Amino acid sequence: MTAAIDYIALDWGTSNVRAYAIDGAGQIMDEATSDKGMGQLEPHQFEPTLLNLTAPWLSEDRVMPIFACGMVGARGGWQEASYGQVPFDVHRALKLTRVKTHAPHIEVQIVPGLCQQAPADVMRGEETQIFGLLEKYPDFEGTIILPGTHSKWAEIKSGQVTGFKTYMTGEMFNLLSEQSVVRLSVAEEGWDDDAFLEGVKDAMSAPQDFTHMVFGLRAQSLLAGLTPIEARAKLSGLLMGMEIKSGMDSFATGQVAIVGGEKLMRIYRAAFEEFDIDPLCDVEENFTVRGLNLVAKAQKEGVAS
Amino acid sequence: MTAAIDYIALDWGTSNVRAYAIDGAGQIMDEATSDKGMGQLEPHQFEPTLLNLTAPWLSEDRVMPIFACGMVGARGGWQEASYGQVPFDVHRALKLTRVKTHAPHIEVQIVPGLCQQAPADVMRGEETQIFGLLEKYPDFEGTIILPGTHSKWAEIKSGQVTGFKTYMTGEMFNLLSEQSVVRLSVAEEGWDDDAFLEGVKDAMSAPQDFTHMVFGLRAQSLLAGLTPIEARAKLSGLLMGMEIKSGMDSFATGQVAIVGGEKLMRIYRAAFEEFDIDPLCDVEENFTVRGLNLVAKAQKEGVAS
Numbered sequence: 001m002t003a004a005i006d007y008i009a010l011d012w013g014t015s016n017v018r019a020y021a022i023d024g025a026g027q028i029m030d031e032a033t034s035d036k037g038m039g040q041l042e043p044h045q046f047e048p049t050l051l052n053l054t055a056p057w058l059s060e061d062r063v064m065p066i067f068a069c070g071m072v073g074a075r076g077g078w079q080e081a082s083y084g085q086v087p088f089d090v091h092r093a094l095k096l097t098r099v100k101t102h103a104p105h106i107e108v109q110i111v112p113g114l115c116q117q118a119p120a121d122v123m124r125g126e127e128t129q130i131f132g133l134l135e136k137y138p139d140f141e142g143t144i145i146l147p148g149t150h151s152k153w154a155e156i157k158s159g160q161v162t163g164f165k166t167y168m169t170g171e172m173f174n175l176l177s178e179q180s181v182v183r184l185s186v187a188e189e190g191w192d193d194d195a196f197l198e199g200v201k202d203a204m205s206a207p208q209d210f211t212h213m214v215f216g217l218r219a220q221s222l223l224a225g226l227t228p229i230e231a232r233a234k235l236s237g238l239l240m241g242m243e244i245k246s247g248m249d250s251f252a253t254g255q256v257a258i259v260g261g262e263k264l265m266r267i268y269r270a271a272f273e274e275f276d277i278d279p280l281c282d283v284e285e286n287f288t289v290r291g292l293n294l295v296a297k298a299q300k301e302g303v304a305s
Numbered sequence: 306m307t308a309a310i311d312y313i314a315l316d317w318g319t320s321n322v323r324a325y326a327i328d329g330a331g332q333i334m335d336e337a338t339s340d341k342g343m344g345q346l347e348p349h350q351f352e353p354t355l356l357n358l359t360a361p362w363l364s365e366d367r368v369m370p371i372f373a374c375g376m377v378g379a380r381g382g383w384q385e386a387s388y389g390q391v392p393f394d395v396h397r398a399l400k401l402t403r404v405k406t407h408a409p410h411i412e413v414q415i416v417p418g419l420c421q422q423a424p425a426d427v428m429r430g431e432e433t434q435i436f437g438l439l440e441k442y443p444d445f446e447g448t449i450i451l452p453g454t455h456s457k458w459a460e461i462k463s464g465q466v467t468g469f470k471t472y473m474t475g476e477m478f479n480l481l482s483e484q485s486v487v488r489l490s491v492a493e494e495g496w497d498d499d500a501f502l503e504g505v506k507d508a509m510s511a512p513q514d515f516t517h518m519v520f521g522l523r524a525q526s527l528l529a530g531l532t533p534i535e536a537r538a539k540l541s542g543l544l545m546g547m548e549i550k551s552g553m554d555s556f557a558t559g560q561v562a563i564v565g566g567e568k569l570m571r572i573y574r575a576a577f578e579e580f581d582i583d584p585l586c587d588v589e590e591n592f593t594v595r596g597l598n599l600v601a602k603a604q605k606e607g608v609a610s
Contacts, residue, residue, distance in 0.1 A: 115524075115527075115528055116524075119517075119521055120524040120527075120528045120529050120531075121517075121520070121521065121524045122523075122524045122528065150486070150520060165514075165517050166517060166520040166521075166524070167516045167517050167520065168485065168486075168516040168517075168519055168520050169516060171485055171486065172485075175480045175484060179480060179484070180473065180476055180477075180480060181455070181473075204513075206551075207512040207513035207515065208509075208512035208550040208551040208554060209470075209551045210512065210547060211472045211474060211477055211544065211547055211548065211551075212424075212470050212471060212472050212473075212551055213424075215426070215455060215471040215472065215473050216424055216425055216426065216471075218427075219424075219425040219426045219427045219471070220425040222380070222420075222425075223388075223420055223427065224422070224425050239516065242515060243516065245513040246511075246513040246514045246516075246517055249513060
């Protein structure tokens with residue numbers, strides 16, 4: 001098997017790591033995952049974690065190229081990788097960070113994150129998904145949304161990432177639903193489309209009331225019979241409404257694509273339907289792997305350094 | 306001493322309890338505090354906690370009137386007390402909740418919280434401070450701000466509480482500064498006036514960007530040298546800016562009073578200076594005790610039931 005592997009792709013985030021054995025055609029031959037995310041590893045623990053996870057794919061007879069993206073390259077990760085500055089063209093400006101390893105039969109390189117000076121913003125990992133989307137849809141012009149703990153909205157013009165904005169949507173949802181006073185009124189799971197859309201509309205029409213409306217979930221459950229499932233969906237809607245209001249004000253033109261898990265895509269679609277926007281949602285594609293394919297190819301061709 | 310005590314005032318919040326022995330002139334003769342807040346007590350633990358805290362003031366020879374306000378009257382507290390509805394006139398509509406006790410020598414009554422049906426909102430404890438302020442300043446017309454974990458803005462017209470709004474300012478500050486990704490860039494203490502005011506202005510001018518601007522603190526510390534102390538003050542400013550933008554949009558006329566600790570008052574004053582507003586800040590007064598004096602008097606006169 002090792003002989004057929006072209007390179008290993010690593011999607012190494014804060015809470016877990018996904019490894020893929022990729023063949024010469026850019027196809028996934030095998031994959032492995034672990035919960036040993038960057039958040040729980042000291043710098044010296046990355047190499048043994050990687051060797052352990054990918055052992056079946058390695059051989060001492062050859063040096064395996066490995067391309068990694070995500071928080072693995074953050075300060076406090078394995079090794080701090082540089083940021084590319086927007087406006088950023090993946091075909092021109094890709095500078096990989098070579099990691100020093102003890103094992104001689106791996107060659108690890110980390111993809112740069114992206115940064116924006118004003119307003120200051122950073123991403124690590126999502127840039128690779130963006131590269132993947134632009135590889136598959138080279139004519140895409142508009143906004144790519146990458147929902148999650150820290151949702152990103154990125155503006156694409158002429159194949160370049162020209163700007164982006166991060167929203168703490170997922171992280172605030174977790175903090176508020178699990179640890180604030182609102183937790184007393186919010187279900188641990190469940191969904192209600194109407195309550196979600198009400199939250200989206202309320203936040204969009206009066207974003208300055210955000211911290212008031214979050215407390216209002218508690219008050220509505222005490223006074224007006226708001227159910228825990230409705231409260232959960234409405235809290236999600238309030239956060240999404242803030243994100244959509246800001247994002248749509250900032251990035252108004254062109255197409256919209258959503259890159260993320262199926263569940264999150266469905267939620268964003270429901271919100272966008274209110275504005276007659278039908279975003280591109282390619283649920284089948286693994287854009288991280290596709291982006292790392294692009295990086296591996298660029299490096300082979302000497303475009304990346 | 307027991308003979309000279311007119312009643313005992315209890316300010317029983319989520320995280321601690323303050324008890325005051327009050328004489329016939331409404332003056333504080335003695336006080337006692339404990340960290341046994343409502344948040345850590347089962348219903349059956351309130352009575353022994355109270356007896357223990359106020360033992361030196363009690364005697365088996367007389368029944369001591371005790372008036373309590375705060376989360377002690379919340380669902381899950383000692384006994385759920387009713388809410389008064391806005392518009393609320395303390396001189397007309399005060400309905401106290403009598404608590405059943407085992408000890409025969411105490412008579413405990415809980416002050417109602419206030420509620421508002423639309424938009425749904427609730428308070429417990431702050432209403433008593435409002436009563437106290439209106440007792441001292443009967444002609445006050447305008448907005449009373451009560452900063453804290455859940456900041457309240459209450460509108461006062463003709464001696465009535467006509468409406469109010471709660472903001473999760475303090476609770477969100479704690480969650481974001483201690484538990485979100487931003488904690489990595491925020492100092493545990495310290496202050497910077499300029500960074501604070503920048504946060505206030507940024508949030509007021511683009512409240513829809515709130516969750517983006519919070520993440521921006523992390524990005525600014527990575528890219529632009531924002532110091533941990535500046536980040537702390539700016540996070541506070543962002544939350545305060547949201548509160549002030551919403552509060553000023555909702556309650557625009559009349560005077561402004563701030564009721565709270567000296568440190569918080571100073572912060573709000575600094576923000577209001579930007580709008581040439583000089584709020585009433587009576588740091589000397591204990592408005593909770595003054596409000597409970599009013600409640601005790603009303604009950605004696607048969608106005609409260």
